[in-house]
Amino acid sequence: xxxxxxxxxxxxxxxxxxxxxxxxxxxxxxxxxxxxxxxxxxxxxxxxxxxxxxxxxxxxxxxxxxxxxxxxxxxxxxxxxxxxxxxxxxxxxxxxxxxxxxxxxxxxxxxxxxxxxxxxxxxxxxxxxxxxxxxxxxxxxxxxxxxxxxxxxxxxxxxxxxxxxxxxxxxxxxxxxxxxxxxxxxxxxxxxxxxxxxxxxxxxxxxxxxxxxxxxxxxxxxxxxxxxxxxxxxxxxxxxxxxxxxxxxxxxxxxxxxxxxxxxxxxxxxxxxxxxxxxxxxxxxxxxxxxxxxxxxxxxxxxxxxxxxxxxxxxxxxxxxxxxxxxxxxxxxxxxxxxxxxxxxxxxxxxx
Numbered sequence: 001x002x003x004x005x006x007x008x009x010x011x012x013x014x015x016x017x018x019x020x021x022x023x024x025x026x027x028x029x030x031x032x033x034x035x036x037x038x039x040x041x042x043x044x045x046x047x048x049x050x051x052x053x054x055x056x057x058x059x060x061x062x063x064x065x066x067x068x069x070x071x072x073x074x075x076x077x078x079x080x081x082x083x084x085x086x087x088x089x090x091x092x093x094x095x096x097x098x099x100x101x102x103x104x105x106x107x108x109x110x111x112x113x114x115x116x117x118x119x120x121x122x123x124x125x126x127x128x129x130x131x132x133x134x135x136x137x138x139x140x141x142x143x144x145x146x147x148x149x150x151x152x153x154x155x156x157x158x159x160x161x162x163x164x165x166x167x168x169x170x171x172x173x174x175x176x177x178x179x180x181x182x183x184x185x186x187x188x189x190x191x192x193x194x195x196x197x198x199x200x201x202x203x204x205x206x207x208x209x210x211x212x213x214x215x216x217x218x219x220x221x222x223x224x225x226x227x228x229x230x231x232x233x234x235x236x237x238x239x240x241x242x243x244x245x246x247x248x249x250x251x252x253x254x255x256x257x258x259x260x261x262x263x264x265x266x267x268x269x270x271x272x273x274x275x276x277x278x279x280x281x282x283x284x285x286x287x288x289x290x291x292x293x294x295x296x297x298x299x300x301x302x303x304x305x306x307x308x309x310x311x312x313x314x315x316x317x318x319x320x321x322x323x324x325x326x327x328x329x330x331x332x333x334x335x336x337x338x339x340x341x342x343x344x345x346x347x348x349x350x351x352x
Contacts, residue, residue: 090126090127090346090350094350095126095127095128098349098350099170099195100170100171100172100195100196100349101127101128101129101349102128102129102130102131102169102170102171102172103123103128103129103130103131103171103172103174103345103349104131104132104133104158104161104162104171104172104173104174105119105120105130105131105132105133105174105176106133106135106158106173106174106175106176106179106182106183107132107133107134107135107138107139107176107177107179108175108176108177108178108179108180108202109177109178109179109275109280110138110246110247110272110273110274110275111138111139111176111177111268111271111272112134112135112138112139112140112141112271112272112273113132113133113134113139113140114132114139114267114271115176115268115271115332115334115335116130116132116334118334118335118338119334119338119341119342119345120132122338122339122342123342123345126342126346128349131161131171133157133158133161134157135154135155135157135158135179135182136148136153136154136155136156136157136276137154137273137276138273139271139273141157144235145233145235145243145244145273145274145275145276146233146235146236146243146244146274146276147235147243148276148278148279149276149278149279150278150279150282151181151182151185151211151278151279151282151284152185153276153278153279154182154276154278154279155182155185155186155279158182158183158186159185159186159189159190162186162190162193162194163190163193165193169193170192170193170194170195171193171194171195172194172195172196172197172198172345172348172349173186173187173194173196173197173198174197174198174200174345175197175198175199175200175202176200176201176202176332176334177200177201177202177203177305177306177331178202178203178211178212178215178275178279178280179202180199180200180202180203180204180205180211181203181205181211181279181280181284183197183199183202184197184204184205184284184286184290185284187289187290187293187295188285188286188287188289188290191289191290191292191293194293195294196293196294196295196296196348196349196351197293197294197295197296198295198296198297198298198345198348199295199296199297199298199320200298200300200333200334200341201298201299201300201303201305201306201311201329201331201333202297203215203306203314204295204297204314204315204318204320205284205314205318206284206286206317206318207284207285207286207287207290208283208284208285209283209284210280210281210282210283210284211279211280211281211282211284212280212281214306214310214313214314215305215306217310218305218306218307218310230248231245231246231247231248231251232244232245232277233245233246233274233277242277243276243277243278244274244275244276244277245274245275245277246272246273246274246275249269252268252269252272253265254304255304255305255331256268256304256305256330256331256332257330257331257332257335257336258302258304258330259302259328259329259330259336259337260330260332260335260336261335261336264332264335265335268332268335294321295320295321296320296321296322296323296324296348297311297314297315297320297322297323297324298323298324298325298326298333298341298344299311299312299315299323299324299325299326300325300326300329300330300331300333300337301325301326301327301328301329302327302328302329302330303329303330303331304330304331305330305331306331322348322351324344324347324348326340326341326344329341
């Protein structure tokens with residue numbers, strides 16, 4: 001009886017030790033996640049402050065490439081936990097067989113390269129090469145948003161980057177929200193540089209449509225553009241047409257971040273900039289060159305800015321090669337469902 005009691009005590013001791021180790025591991029992961037969020041928030045604030053002192057010209061920036069961020073991202077708790085185990089589908093053989101390993105991430109309206117920081121960490125952990133760009137007048141690009149008039153202006157950093165690629169180099173282009181119009185524009189101009197184009201709850205509009213058209217169905221353009229609207233920016237004076245728009249913070253929370261972590265919402269609140277109105281209202285001119293591109297669409301099913309019905313209509317009217325869906329995601333899956341988004345991107349990249 002005494003031996004049994006000793007055996008049980010030792011067993012209990014082992015269980016207690018494992019439990020303690022598990023708790024310590026969870027605390028460590030939580031601390032690392034907190035550290036990454038603080039670093040991202042500090043970076044956004046610093047970039048916002050420095051943007052006022054940059055020289056004229058366009059700036060593209062890659063974020064999140066340091067080894068310390070990779071190490072931190074590898075151990076994050078939910079929603080970026082177990083990165084290694086979740087990436088088992090991308091074996092070394094699969095990675096070697098992938099012809100295109102470079103992902104160019106294009107943000108949507110009001111955002112910047114900073115918004116992709118979770119996706120960047122995940123892609124790098126998979127052995128891939130993510131590049132995130134600031135469109136003109138966005139992120140830390142120093143251009144006055146009110147001077148960005150056309151889609152060509154807005155997309156210039158992306159087009160410049162693609163034109164500088166080697167002759168034999170292609171990329172996987174990923175566009176979020178209104179960034180879909182920019183990747184459509186790129187498909188029209190430089191289809192030979194794009195292996196695949198991925199639209200993430202994006203404005204994959206047809207020829208003759210405007211990037212803003214899908215949002216007009218959801219948000220109601222009459223209210224947004226009424227004389228009493230507080231969302232419009234009059235960069236050239238109130239007696240001239242509006243030059244940009246920006247939703248108030250409470251409106252943004254409900255539209256874009258209804259499922260996103262509060263820390264990411266805080267990051268967005270200090271980082272988002274007004275959206276140039278000209279590019280959003282420009283009619284797209286798309287030819288057969290655009291039609292030859294391999295397009296994929298990722299739908300977000302709990303999206304308040306671009307509802308599942310509107311996204312379904314975009315897919316129906318302009319059919320891509322493949323459609324993927326993320327349950328429980330708001331309009332920013334790179335915040336609310338980064339792992340799900342990552343898995344789909346990896347799956348699309350491996351499609352022959």
